[in-house]
Amino acid sequence: MKIRIENINKTFNLPTGGPLRVLEDMNLAIEQGDFVIILGESGCGKSTLLSMLAGLLPPSSGRIRVDNKEVVGPHPSISTVFQQPSLLPWLNVEENIAFGCKIRGELDDLEYRVNEFIEMTGLSGFEKSHPSELSVGMACRVSLARALIGHPEIFLLDEPFASLDTFRRSRLQEELINIWLSEEFTVVFVTHDIDEAVLLGNKIVLLGGQPSRIMDVINIDSRYPRKTTDESSFHFKTRILKKFKKAFEENRGL
Amino acid sequence: MRFIRKYFLKHSKKLETASGKGAVCRVCYGILGTAILILLWALTGYVLFSRPGYEQFSGFLPIPTVKALYLLLLDIDFWGSVCASLRRVVVGILIAFLVGLPSGLLIGYYGKLRLATDAPIQFLRMVSPLAWMPIALLVFRTFESAICFLITMATVWPIILNTTVGVSHVNSQWINMARDQGAKDRHLIFRIILPSSMPYILTSLRLALGVAWIVLVPAEFLGVSSGLGYLINDARDTMEYDRLMAVVVSIGILGFVLDGIIQLIRERFKWTWVS
Numbered sequence: 299m300k301i302r303i304e305n306i307n308k309t310f311n312l313p314t315g316g317p318l319r320v321l322e323d324m325n326l327a328i329e330q331g332d333f334v335i336i337l338g339e340s341g342c343g344k345s346t347l348l349s350m351l352a353g354l355l356p357p358s359s360g361r362i363r364v365d366n367k368e369v370v371g372p373h374p375s376i377s378t379v380f381q382q383p384s385l386l387p388w389l390n391v392e393e394n395i396a397f398g399c400k401i402r403g404e405l406d407d408l409e410y411r412v413n414e415f416i417e418m419t420g421l422s423g424f425e426k427s428h429p430s431e432l433s434v435g436m437a438c439r440v441s442l443a444r445a446l447i448g449h450p451e452i453f454l455l456d457e458p459f460a461s462l463d464t465f466r467r468s469r470l471q472e473e474l475i476n477i478w479l480s481e482e483f484t485v486v487f488v489t490h491d492i493d494e495a496v497l498l499g500n501k502i503v504l505l506g507g508q509p510s511r512i513m514d515v516i517n518i519d520s521r522y523p524r525k526t527t528d529e530s531s532f533h534f535k536t537r538i539l540k541k542f543k544k545a546f547e548e549n550r551g552l
Numbered sequence: 553m554r555f556i557r558k559y560f561l562k563h564s565k566k567l568e569t570a571s572g573k574g575a576v577c578r579v580c581y582g583i584l585g586t587a588i589l590i591l592l593w594a595l596t597g598y599v600l601f602s603r604p605g606y607e608q609f610s611g612f613l614p615i616p617t618v619k620a621l622y623l624l625l626l627d628i629d630f631w632g633s634v635c636a637s638l639r640r641v642v643v644g645i646l647i648a649f650l651v652g653l654p655s656g657l658l659i660g661y662y663g664k665l666r667l668a669t670d671a672p673i674q675f676l677r678m679v680s681p682l683a684w685m686p687i688a689l690l691v692f693r694t695f696e697s698a699i700c701f702l703i704t705m706a707t708v709w710p711i712i713l714n715t716t717v718g719v720s721h722v723n724s725q726w727i728n729m730a731r732d733q734g735a736k737d738r739h740l741i742f743r744i745i746l747p748s749s750m751p752y753i754l755t756s757l758r759l760a761l762g763v764a765w766i767v768l769v770p771a772e773f774l775g776v777s778s779g780l781g782y783l784i785n786d787a788r789d790t791m792e793y794d795r796l797m798a799v800v801v802s803i804g805i806l807g808f809v810l811d812g813i814i815q816l817i818r819e820r821f822k823w824t825w826v827s
Contacts, residue, residue, distance in 0.1 A: 354728055372731050384729040388747045388821075398733030401743065444733075 299375060299451040299484055301328040301351065305360035308346055319509035320346050324360070326503060326512060333478060333485045335495040337538070338505030344488040345381070347505075348456050351486060352378045364452065374402070377450035379458045383437035385429040391416070392425045395443045404448065415443040419473070435466040442470075446477065453478075455487045459494070471497060475522050492538050496531045497524050504538065506545040513545055590614055611793030620794035621801055634806065636778040640696070640771075641764045644703025648760060652708045653753065656715025657741060660749075666716065673712060681706035681767050685774070699771040699779075706767040707760035714759065718752025719745050754818045761814060765807045780806075 306324040309317045320343040328334050336344045349355035350362060353372045362369040364376070377398075385394050396412050399405065416422055419439040429437060438458060445453065455474075459467040475498060478485055489495055495502050496518065504513040516537065520530040597613040600606065610616065624630045659666050684705050688698035726744050735743065772781025780803050787796035 349728075352732055354731060372734060374734055376732075378729075378732045380725060380729060382725055384723075384725040386726060386744070386747075388750075397730075397743075401730070401736075401739045402734045448733075 299330055299365050301452065301484065301486070302326075302363040302366075303328075303347075303351075303360075304363065306347075306350065306357045306362065307359045308343065308350065308355075309358045321357075322507075322509040322511050324512055326515070328484060328486065328501075330484055331482050333487065333498060333500045335499030335502045336486065336488045336505060337492065337495045337502055338490065338510060339542075340490055342505050343510040344490070344505060345456050348378070348454050348486065348488050351452075352376055352454055354378075373452075374448075375451040376454060377445040377448055377452070378454040379441050379445045379456065381456045381458065381460060383429075383434075383441040385432075385437055385440055387429050390426050390428050391421055391432070391440050394429070394440050395447055397444060398448050402448065411447055415447050418477070419443045434461050435470070438462060438466075438470060442474070446481075449481070450483060452484045452486070455485065457489055460489075460491075467494075472523060474498070479522065492535055493526050493531075495538070496534045497526065502534075502538065504541055506542060507549065514541055608791070609793055611795075612797050616794035617797040617801060620792075620798035624795065624798045624802065630783070630802075633778050633780055633783050634802075636776075637768055637772065637780045638806075640699050640779065641703060641761070641768055644700045645707050645757070645760050645764055647700065648704045648708040648711055649757070651704075652711030652756070653715055656712045656753075656756075657719055657745065657749075659712065660716040660719025661737075661741065661745065673709065677709035677713070681763075682770055685771075689774070695775045698774060699768075699776065702771045703764045703767055706763045710759040710763060711753075711756040714752050714756030715749060718749030721752070722748045750821045751818060754814065754821060758811060758814045758818070761810055762807070765803070765810070769803065 303324050303326040306321055307319070308321040309319045312318050324347070336347060338344050346355065350357050351369070353369045353376065356370075364373060369376075386397065389397065392412050395415055396408055399408055399411070413425075416425055419442055421436060421439055421443070424432065424436060429440075432440065438461075441458070459470055462470065471494065474485075487498060500518055502516045502518065504516070505511070506513045516534060518530070518534055520528065524531055526532075526535075594614050597610075601609045601612060611620070659669050681702050684702060685698070688701045689695075692698040692701060722745050726748065727740060730740055730744050768779070769781040769784060772779040773785050776782055780799055783799045784796055787793070787799060
C-alpha cells in the first residue's frame with residue numbers, strides 16, 4: 299500500500315490559549331514495502347505524525363492518503379505499535395494478542411494464529427501470563443504480536459524499543475527485520491536513535507526545525523542484516539549527524 | 553497482645569509465613585482496638601448510668617448487652633429481621649447499581665453529558681435521602697417499596713460519581729490502542745472502560761453499602777414490622793435497652809462482615825493499580 303502525505307500542518311492549542319505549531323508543510327511519498335524511518339530529536343512531532351498516519355489524530359490542514367483514499371480514522375490495514383506496550387492488565391498474553399481479532403470479528407483459526415505469533419515472537423510458555431508478570435522486552439513482543447496478527451499492510455511503530463536495554467533492543471530489531479523481509483508490508487518507524495535508523499530503514503526521513511519540517515530524505519540500499527560497524531552504516535550516520543548539526547546551527551542563527 | 557500473637561502463631565500453620573505474620577499483626581491490632589472500644593463503652597456507660605435515677609438504663613452496658621445478644625442470636629424472629637433488612641439493602645443497591653452504572657459510564661465517557669449532569673447530580677446528592685421520606689410514602693403503596701426507594705436514593709450517587717471517576721481515569725493509551733485495532737464505541741465501553749473501571753465500581757459499591765446500612769435503620773422506623781430498624785424501635789418502646797444495644801451491636805457486626813466481603817472481591821481487581 300502506498301502512503302501520500304500532502305501539505306500536512308499540525309497546530310495544537312495550548313492550555314494557555316496560544317497555538318503551538320508542531321509540523322509544517324510536510325510532503326512525503328511512501329511506497330509499498332518501504333521501511334521508512336522518521337528520525338528527529340525528542341519533541342519534534344514524530345509521534346504526532348505517526349498518530350496522524352494511524353488516523354488517531356486529524357491534521358490541521360493537508361491530507362494523508364493511503365492507496366488514494368484519504369485517512370479519516372483508524373484504517374483496518376494499518377496497525378500501530380505504541381511507545382508503551384499498552385497491554386491490557388486484565389487479559390493474559392494470548393488474550394492480549396487476540397484482542398484486535400476478537401473486536402474485528404476475525405475468529406477463524408484464531409487460536410492457531412495466536413499460537414503461531416506466540417512462537418514467532420518467542421513467547422512460548424508465557425501464554426497464560428498476565429502483563430504484570432512479564433519483563434519489558436516480553437511486553438514489547440506481545441505488543442508486536444498483537445499488531446502483526448491482523449496481517450497489516452502498513453505497520454507503524456512509535457519508538458517501540460526505547461525502554462529496552464541494548465541487548466534486547468538489537469534482538470528485537472533483528473526479529474522485526476526478519477518479519478518485514480518475509481511479510482513484505484510497509485513500515486513507518488519513529489525513532490530518535492540514529493544507529494537504529496541506519497540499521498533498520500531503507501528510507502530515512504529527517505525531521506527538524508521549529509515547527510518541524512522534513513529536512514532531508516536519505517535512501518539506504520545496503521543489504522540486511524546491517525551492523526553499526528559497517529562502512530556504509532558509518533557513512534550514513536555521519537551524513538545524518540552533519541545534517542542535524544547544520545540544522546541546529548541554522549536555528550541558533552550561527 | 554503477646555499472648556494473642558502466640559496463640560495465632562501456634563494454631564495456624566498458614567499464618568506462620570511472612571505474610572501470615574503481617575496478617576496476625578493486623579488481627580492483633582484489630583482485637584486491641586475493639587477491646588479499647590468496649591472498655592470505653594463500659595466506662596462511659598458506668599459513669600452515665602450508675603447515677604441515682606438512671607439504673608433502668610443499665611441495659612446499655614456491655615455485659616447485659618452480650619447476654620441479650622446471645623438470646624437474640626437464638627431468636628428466629630431476629631434472623632427473619634436480618635433477612636428482611638438484607639433484602640431491602642440488596643434490592644435498593646441493585647436498583648441503584650442498574651441505574652448508576654450505565655449512567656456513570658455514559659457521563660464519564662461523554663464530556664458534554666458530564667458538563668450537563670454535574671450540577672443536577674451535585675444538587676441531588678446533597679439532599680439527605682431521608683428528606684425523600686414523605687414523598688416516598690406518597691408515591692409508593694407499600695412501606696417496603698418506600699424503604700427500597702430511600703436506599704436507592706442514598707446509594708445511586710456514590711455509584712454514579714465513582715464510576716464516572718473510574719471512566720475518566722482510563723489509560724488513554726489503551727483507548728488509542730483499541731481504536732487502532734478497530735474498536736467502536738461499544739467495544740471501548742465494554743472491553744476497555746468497564747474492566748479498567750472495575751476497581752472504582754467496586755469501591756462505589758463499598759461506599760453504597762456503607763450509606764445503605766446507615767439509611768436502613770431510620771428508614772425501617774417507617775411502618776414495617778420486620779428489620780433491624782424495626783427491632784430497635786420495638787426495643788425502645790418496650791424499654792428493653794439491653795436488647796436495643798444487642799441489635800445495635802449486631803448491625804455493626806453485619807455491616808463489618810458485608811464490607812469485608814466487598815473488600816475480598818476488590819482484591820480480585822487489584823491489577824489496575826499494579827499496572
